[in-house]
Every structure is written in structure tokens, then in C-alpha cells.
Amino acid sequence: MRPKKVPMRKCVGCQEMFPKKTLIRVVRTPEGNVIVDPTGKANGRGAYLCGRSECFAQARKKKALERALSVAIPDEVYQELEEKWVGKTDA
Structure with missing residues (x-):
């Protein structure tokens, strides 16, 4: 049996890949609101941040979240x- 694939996402601040579950997700909703998910x-x-x-x-200084969303x-x-x-x- 093959091991289960772990989804990876890139942090917008440091550009490193981490497992999706360990990251903080910030979302631009279809209505245009920005929330933490x-x-x-x-x-x-x-968009994801490692924490x-x-x-x-x-990320805040370079406005990486603003660009990503x-x-x-x-x-x-x-x-x-x-x-x-x-x-x-713990990232």
C-alpha cells in the first residue's frame, strides 16, 4: 500500500514549502472580504503563512499577501x- 500524499503549500513570506495543515490560510472571499481561515x-x-x-x-513589509490575493x-x-x-x- 502506498503512503498517503501530504498536500504542500508555499508560504508567501519565506517562500518555503510546508504541509498544508501546519500553515495559516488567509482568504479573499468571492464577495471581496479578507478573512483568516x-x-x-x-x-x-x-494564501498561506508559516506562522x-x-x-x-x-510578508507584511513586502505586501506579499496583498499581491497573492x-x-x-x-x-x-x-x-x-x-x-x-x-x-x-510549530512550522
Whole structure:
């Protein structure tokens, strides 16, 4: 029996590949809203962050999330990411 394939995604901050389950997903919904998606199943265009604080700072400085989602990211989303998610994952 073959081992199950683990889906990999690239972090927009550091450009490294990680297993999808370990990353933080940020989604631009079909309505144009930007939300943090802890389930990884929300409809819309997604971009991933690995959760390291230096990677988050680099992604914010270079506007990597804005480029990946083709929309301006509100400050509330960055604050939510920083308070709840960044630095809390094992990536």
C-alpha cells in the first residue's frame, strides 16, 4: 500500500514549502472580504503563512499577501494574524 500524499503549500513570506495543515490560510472571499481561515476550507482565493513572526513581518513589509490575493489587506486582518496566529504554530 502506498503512503498517503501530504498536500504542500508555499508560504508567501519565506517562500518555503510546508504541509498544508501546519500553515495559516488567509482568504479573499468571492464577495471581496479578507478573512483568516482556520479550517482551510473557506471558499475563495487563499494564501498561506508559516506562522513565524519574522516571516509574518517580512510578508507584511513586502505586501506579499496583498499581491497573492490581489486586494488591499485591512489592518484588522494583520492585527488578528499577529495576535492569534503568528508565533503559535510549530512550522
